[in-house]
Amino acid sequence: MKTFITDDFLLHNEYARELYHEHAKDLPVIDYHNHLPPNEIEQDRKFENITQIWLQGDHYKWRLLRANGVEEKYITGNASDKEKFIAWAQTVPNTLGNPLYHWTHMELLRYFGIDELLDEDSAEDIWNTANERLQDPGMSTRNLLAGSKVEFVGTTDDPVDDLKFHQSIAGSEFSTVVAPSFRPDQGLDIGHRGKFKSWVDKLGIATGREVHRYSNFLEALADRVDYFDKQGCRASDHGINVMFYEPATEQEAGEIFEKSLNGDALSLKEVHQFKTHTLQFLAERYEEKNWAMQLHIGPMRNNNSKMFEKIGPDSGFDTMGDQLLAEPLSNFLDSLEQRDGLPKTILYCLNPRDNYILATMAGNFQNATIPGKVQFGTAWWYNDHIDGMENQMNILANVGLIKHFLGMLTDSRSFLSFSRHEYFRRILCNLIGSWAAKGTIPANMKLLGRYVEDISYYNAKRYFNL
Structure with missing residues (x-):
């Protein structure tokens, strides 16, 4: 049987069809968050x-x-x-x-x-x-990216990575910009003592520093932010299973750091104190670099312990968590705003129960530096389907300004996933087209076309300084 993917797939009225074919279809792709392996791009793998x-x-x-x-x-x-x-x-x-x-x-x-x-x-x-x-x-990796009109790729990279593949790509004639994104999750995961100490050792090697004290640790992290920035980094990314906020002085965070390196057990409060102070420090560095800080909040990971032991992480055994996040998230963002250290920030939640929380939270911390400085990010992971995308965009429109929305990202490890940008753009055009068809917004195609073009491409281009 022939495919059902027609030219007008998911476009259910004349306005939607015009918006997609005239305004969205041929725009380049900015995929500002994914997990593509940079070595496979550098090697042009087949x-x-x-x-x-x-x-x-x-x-x-x-x-x-x-x-x-x-x-x-x-x-x-x-x-x-x-x-x-x-x-x-x-x-x-x-x-x-x-x-x-x-x-x-x-x-x-x-x-x-x-x-x-x-x-x-x-x-x-x-x-x-x-x-x-x-x-x-x-069908090689570079040609797949070029053929998909991918203008920018933001990979996900550990601060201790040497970024040699990014450097090689940047030195070639490849037209797609492949930039690292700073993902320091292991540097905040002080609750896993042995794993954390091992990562600190790697950080020391990467920076050529002796990292025995918290002050050295922060200096080394700042070094890596500088290094990533020189390699074209535009954003950080943080996986946050449970949102935290537990203020601490640098001295208190330092004592917790040394306890962990000595193998001493930490209380949950101490873990959250360390994470809070360290992420505040990093966020201020991001603001200095004009990076965006991405917070992916709410997964409950590795639920099937038997299969986790057999296969490892990121194998399909994660789910939505249900921890409360409004108060700690507000306190964390406010602590940065008080010291003029809040960077551009994108908030994603895995549990759609929290959509209105993030959409309204973003509105608390906007300013005149850029429209939509704090973003309610696109429908993520278990939500990147028609209902999830429409729900996220409807909520953003209800309580914020969808005009400044950054649009789609793949969050994918697959070089075939860029058709999801087409999928999103079709859903976006159908949503706005349905509003016009119902008469709840004017059927002004010049105005609506600007919305579609900005959300599909231009907002991200401006936001990430591309």
């Missing part, structure tokens, strides 16, 4: 088969495979690449209503020219056609 580019590392698909009763050997185990692909093909017809059904067929169509529905019957032909297409020079 993939032997569709499993390697499509299924490896994709915990979205892994979750659905498990839900379909597929054995783990066909997911992360030692089954052949073809067997893993067949398992996914058998699963796809059972994914109706899940965004992966849409993404699967959009990616087959956009990257491989395959307009057939994927199922057990079509799997063999699609396997062969896709693998043949992958031998084309245009």
